[in-house]
Amino acid sequence: MLENNTPAVAMDDLTAYYERKLAARDKTIDVLKRRIAREAMHSHATPFAILEQNVGLEKVVARKTLELENERHALEKALTELRLTQAQLLQAQKMESIGQLAAGIAHEINTPTQYVADNVGFVKTATVSLLNLLDSALMLAEVAREKMADEPTVAQFDAELKRTKLAFLRSQIPSAIDESLEGLTRIAKIVSAMKEFSHPSKGEKEFINVSEVINTTITVARNEWKYVAELDTDFEDDMPQLPCLRDMVAQAILNLVVNAAHAIADTVQEGVREKGHILVSAARKGEYIEISVKDDGSGIPAGIRGRIFDPFFTTKAVGKGTGQGLAIVYSTVVDKHNGQIRCESEEGVGTTFIMQLPIHCHKEESSACK
Numbered sequence: 001m002l003e004n005n006t007p008a009v010a011m012d013d014l015t016a017y018y019e020r021k022l023a024a025r026d027k028t029i030d031v032l033k034r035r036i037a038r039e040a041m042h043s044h045a046t047p048f049a050i051l052e053q054n055v056g057l058e059k060v061v062a063r064k065t066l067e068l069e070n071e072r073h074a075l076e077k078a079l080t081e082l083r084l085t086q087a088q089l090l091q092a093q094k095m096e097s098i099g100q101l102a103a104g105i106a107h108e109i110n111t112p113t114q115y116v117a118d119n120v121g122f123v124k125t126a127t128v129s130l131l132n133l134l135d136s137a138l139m140l141a142e143v144a145r146e147k148m149a150d151e152p153t154v155a156q157f158d159a160e161l162k163r164t165k166l167a168f169l170r171s172q173i174p175s176a177i178d179e180s181l182e183g184l185t186r187i188a189k190i191v192s193a194m195k196e197f198s199h200p201s202k203g204e205k206e207f208i209n210v211s212e213v214i215n216t217t218i219t220v221a222r223n224e225w226k227y228v229a230e231l232d233t234d235f236e237d238d239m240p241q242l243p244c245l246r247d248m249v250a251q252a253i254l255n256l257v258v259n260a261a262h263a264i265a266d267t268v269q270e271g272v273r274e275k276g277h278i279l280v281s282a283a284r285k286g287e288y289i290e291i292s293v294k295d296d297g298s299g300i301p302a303g304i305r306g307r308i309f310d311p312f313f314t315t316k317a318v319g320k321g322t323g324q325g326l327a328i329v330y331s332t333v334v335d336k337h338n339g340q341i342r343c344e345s346e347e348g349v350g351t352t353f354i355m356q357l358p359i360h361c362h363k364e365e366s367s368a369c370k
Contacts, residue, residue, distance in 0.1 A: 193219035211235040217254050276296050
């Protein structure tokens with residue numbers, strides 16, 4: 001817990017403030033220890049008096065050391081909380097900026113995309129009519145060929161027909177149009193997902209459709225997993241809506257999906273296989289909605305499983321990870337939603353993260369809970 005008398009300074013200055021206090025506590029302990037040694041060296045009292053004096057000083061030092069150590073632990077905890085809060089605030093600011101950018105992109109992209117989609121739809125309908133007309137024309141040409149075999153026009157028509165590779169065009173044009181429409185639908189879906197994912201909750205809990213939020217998050221994270229894994233979902237039918245901080249829960253799911261993709265990528269890069277598998281599932285478990293992300297990646301070594309939710313703990317190379325991802329997931333589930341999270345992992349087999357978020361919340365938390 002941050003002290004009430006902490007100076008009102010900027011976040012970076014506050015971090016430096018706590019670091020200086022920690023350094024001062026360490027220095028105080030060293031000073032007390034040197035003082036005992038110095039006074040014992042220069043004292044002219046009897047050995048018994050020196051011993052008595054030393055015992056008294058050692059008790060004072062022991063008490064002060066314990067007090068300082070307790071304060072040190074409190075400061076370390078406060079500093080860790082501060083750094084994690086900084087990370088969360090930075091993430092929230094990024095999401096808000098992305099949300100504003102996505103809204104602008106959606107507006108700029110959706111209108112021309114709709115124009116193109118409408119026009120391609122028209123081309124598809126018109127192509128069907130033109131192909132039907134072509135069939136009739138070919139039948140007419142066949143009749144003309146029988147009656148006018150020696151006419152130059154017939155020979156010219158046959159040569160043009162051969163040159164255009166009509167059979168190939170008839171088979172490819174409809175599928176090309178369908179693929180174009182599918183691509184346009186994909187563009188609209190991605191833009192919508194990005195806008196929806198980045199929409200800030202303004203610190204208010206709201207009821208969400210869990211499966212929709214997960215699907216949106218998977219779409220946003222697609223570039224992280226599509227090259228290394230196949231991803232499936234398994235949602236229980238008729239799940240109740242979940243009262244939560246929508247953007248924070250979406251971010252937690254995103255972090256777990258990205259972690260799963262990275263765990264699989266390690267085995268893919270080592271040449272163990274071409275692709276892995278990720279399963280994202282959600283179901284009601286009593287008074288909780290349980291969301292799990294399972295991968296068949298490299299697994300987490302037993303020696304570090306107890307530390308994976310610690311802020312800034314990471315096994316990734318410098319520049320590859322900050323150690324904030326799972327810490328933010330833990331803070332979101334446990335601190336922000338009074339939920340639970342656990343990890344099940346086996347080296348060489350894979351990992352499953354299981355989040356449990358309460359279906360009911362306190363009425364005073366938000367209008368969504370009333």
